[in-house]
Amino acid sequence: MLVQIAPYRYRVPKDFRKGMKIEGLIFASDELLAAIERDETIQQVANVATLPGMLGRSLAMPDAHQGYGFAIGGVAAADLEHGVVSAGGVGFDINCGVRLLASDCTLDDVQPKLETLVRELFRAIPCGTGRSGRLTIPPAQLDDVLAEGALWAIKNGFGDENDLAHIEEHGQMKSASPSAVSKRAKERGLSQLGTLGSGNHFAEIQVVTDVYDENVAKIFGLRKDQICILIHSGSRGLGHQVCTDYLETMNNAMPKYHIDVVDRQLACVPIQSPEGKAYLAAMAAAANFAFANRQMMTHWIREVWNTVVGKGSLRLVYDVAHNIAKYESHGIGKQKKDVLVHRKGATRAFPAHTDGVPEDYLSVGHPVLVPGSMGTASYVLVGTENAMKETFGSACHGAGRAMSRHAAKKNESAEKLVAELRAKGIIVQGASKSGLVEEKPEAYKNVESVVDVMHNAAIATKVVRLTPLGVIKG
């Protein structure tokens, strides 16, 4: 049984299941908790608490739903010396993340050109469900992408160096090792470089409709009525294969370390083991692939913007991952400890004066980007000291699914959905009719409810709200 210990905080006690070494903690409202209780999320939070060397609490954010091993929306930190790393704690889509670009334009500037902008963006951004993207590179160059991430993209003409400061890890996880990535992961990735992906990945033209914190919004360069573009995309087949490969490696290695897990998707190895180090090096390489992807798509978006809108530029506000494992320093009890934080469907939310926050955002913390589902609002939040104390500096990542893909397709057609969204002023262009319907707004939890929990629990507070005008989907 869950115990409410404070507003929006529900404890999963250590006797919830056998073998839990730490408690769990779920951030939710009553309404969101009811949804969380309907699937295996709480069991998964408890399962994560059975892994060796986990510290503090096993967490779930308010958008949590059942995942593979870890819940989506799950956060857990492991002791560096005695703890484990789990590929399932990052997920198949390594560095699935979000990037926000801000323009100098208002709705009046862009509205007359919106139809053209959506059409041209759809043409310019490869979705990648076909054999290849827009760019073909020799296989030998892929290792440079994996080592350098966004820096590789910039060196090859996609964007400029000023972008790097506003990307988590400056767009390059230096712990990456391309040699830890399998040949088959590289083969999957080579044809998908610079592609958006399908499912819940998208690029969206948005307008800032509400400003909740004028001071922070000003520092982020955001203001009411401003047009922005949000990209949600990850590491594509390369990242998926890295996770698949290392799930096998970890499952095969666990007996050697006398580790038994209740769910093979939780397969894990000691962080300090050869397998653990190899996974983290490969994960970082896959993360760099995703950073490079988002940088390339940013360049193509800027090209379209210049041609269609021809006014001002698109500045990178921030780019942040929501499927990743990071070496960080956090308070555990009264001590500060170096830990490995797994964030699976959870976003880093570092407050003011924290290492890792860009210099020009240091006085407030970095943007926390929370995309809504297709046709609903997105939010920019900012982290707080409470996040550092309670969630290893983490917050939610989106709205979380509320409905199965099969249920979403019942009594729905892509044509009807597109027409309904158009009636609300949202133009949608997607590569797959089935994909569009499965991603309809009603298939997701209410993002406002999710964000309100984070705000009211003082974990990450609202800065601005953005609503969609145009959506491009793979």
Next chain:
Amino acid sequence: MGHFTLLEHPSDVGMEVYGATREELFTTAARGMYSILLGDYTTDNVVSHAVQLEGRDVSNLLLLWLNELLFLFETRRFVFSSSQFQECGTTSLHATVSGEECEDCSVNVGIKAVTYHHLTVEERNGEWYARVYFDV
């Protein structure tokens, strides 16, 4: 003849598969996965690939089999039609898979990976049964 049915899942897709033999189970599971990828599809036996796998157990073997076919789809655009098994044991498999390479096939639902989530392969009442979920 083996058959499969798709399963509901909060965010992804799963299937239950039945076959009279392990070979039929594995072949039908392949067709099930491709039906998720492409919707209803037909294809001919134009190209072939050899598949040789070793697993920890029969569930792991099925996962490796489907992940292998997913890899062939993503990198060669290989669409599965049929398989001929030289061996289909509980921990090892050797087969020739045939199908077509389809450059302009439009993907219905992209599959990231085959998962261990509730993965089951077992003999039940004289036939083989599998349940498998895909991250999409």
